[in-house]
Amino acid sequence: MTESATQPMVRATLEDVARAAGVSLATVDRVVNRREGVRAKTVARVEAAVAKLGYRADVAAARLARGQSFRFAFVLPTGSNSFMTNLSEQVQRTAGWLAGQRGFIDIRHVDVFDPEVLAGALEDLSPVYQGVAVVALDHPKVRDAIDGLTARGVVVVTLVSDAPSSRRLHYVGIDNPAAGRTAATLMGRFLAARDGKVAVIAGSLSLRDHSERQFGFHQILSSEYPNLATLPVIEGRDDSERTRELTTALLKRHADLRGIYCCGAGNRGIAEALEASGRARDVVWITHELTQHTRRFLVRGTLDAIINQDPGHEARSAARVLLAHCMEEPISPDQERIRIDIFLRDNLP
Template sequence: MTHPIERAAPIARVTLQDVAREAGVSLATVDRVLNRRPGVREKTAARVQSAIARLGYRPDPVAARLARKETFRFCFILPTGTNTFMRILEEQVGATADWLLGQRAFIDILHVDVFDAEALATALEGLDPRYSGVAVVALDHPRVRAAIDDLVERGIAVVTLVSDAPTARRLRYVGIDNTAAGRTAATLIGRFSGGRKGTVAVIAGSLALRDHTERQFGFTQVLGSEYPHLTAVLAGESRDDAAQAQRLTESVIAAHPELVGIYNVGAGNRGVAAALEGAGKARDVIFVGHDLTPHSRRFLLRGIMDAVINQDPGHQARSAARILLAHCTGEPIVAEQERIGIDIFVRDNLP
């Protein structure tokens, strides 16, 4: 015999009216005490504070902003181009914007060529002063860092997203530990190689992007120290373009007949896969790349890619928005909630 599930009644939020009733004072008196305005006797203020403590009253920040007719507007600066992960990230930013509406906060999206330091810095320098905060896929370049610092000086909080500029005065970096991601890629290729000797090609999106340089550093660090039978070579920079990634892969296949593996540091997995298939090397060369997209999922299922190192774009979009909103409202940040983890996907554990 089944029994109906008894659901607890929702706990009602304690209101200012409840505090006033408990303290035996008017609503206006409670408001004056909470906002530290004069005109309340010390004993009365103490009675109100005691009622607040007994009832566990917590101010409703959204209601307070509504009463003050206060809103926040954030700008998310995302890359131009055909990077599928960035398009997914943009979709998640849009979904986050829907949530923020209920918090009386709004998101605008600005597309910029983040590989171009001058273009990115110019976009940052020209941002409307009405913005309360900015989330930017950053380029670690002196002019970009200066532009970030200028925004902070003007009272606009800055969060770096996916790629960091750590010496700038940004509020926080939202993204994975990219050195650890590169080390992970080296471990995967090293173990998958089964002791075969040869070359592992590294294709970077741009060595001007901090996340790409950190991934490459972590990769070569582990490969050189733990897998001496493998030699890493830099094939070049693809600028996250699939056609350029294909050309680089074709060149490295031709130049290194002993090629054991390819680590694609950025986007452009479609180009790498096309070159491997075209050369008949899809089953012979270990291929590890980043970000689970419809394309990389298909390559895993077909056995062209061996592993994908993933970062959750939805988590990143929500985290950046939460951090900017918390900064504006003075609310605490839960550090563990905002930590972006590294996922490893192979064909057999695809979600």
């Protein structure tokens, strides 16, 4: 290993650029900040030094010097949904990084299944916030509340679940119809040529992510796997006890139930019902989100596959998008694209 490879990388300063270009610090400052009054030949020398040294402005330090900071609200669901708990934890971790950028996060937990409650929470947000990230319900009252924030100059990012006809700036989440289609393809292949019924359990079809997933699921299952008939969607409101009761009823009512696709949460209830029925190894079960509970169900064979989205990536992406908008900086679409992961028992991280 060479000596240079063992040395820590030192960030170039304006003083370094000034020495390399043979000009004053004031001249470098004028060139870097695109102010007039510097000869073209001097500008070229400074820009060459900037390129050679790899100088980058310390944006956080500049904001600190100007006393500038931003505050964002993350509006997340109440309840015991394990994925949303993970998302909340990741937002808290992201808050530590964002504080170094002079950005600050407050988390608000509300019932996102109730449009009046969610809309009211958005409408009542303090004017101290420059940006909001919200797990959205696609409902007229919620869309109106988002539009109201935007009209006040507050940038809104939808997180995990979208409200696409609102005036939100950006959606941070997976392609949910594609996720549903992926689940259907897995279900069809796992069941091969077996005939029978498949149940779909959502949290609420008012949540855009749940409705889009079940749409994609039906799209593929009905067109490519005619041996499998999908039952009407039932809604468990992401509540484990309610979902357990619904799953128990399904298993009793349909002796030919071959598969269960859960496009929301409530997975502990599904696992309890399947294991209590003695049919856990006979019914193919596919769900969303890798959590401590779904991991356990997958390892012991009750669950067959998990369609996952990374809550850490989503939390960081939402924060980056909000900060970039406030700083009038572009975002990188590739960096902010949330990918769909598929986990089986054999490739668990």
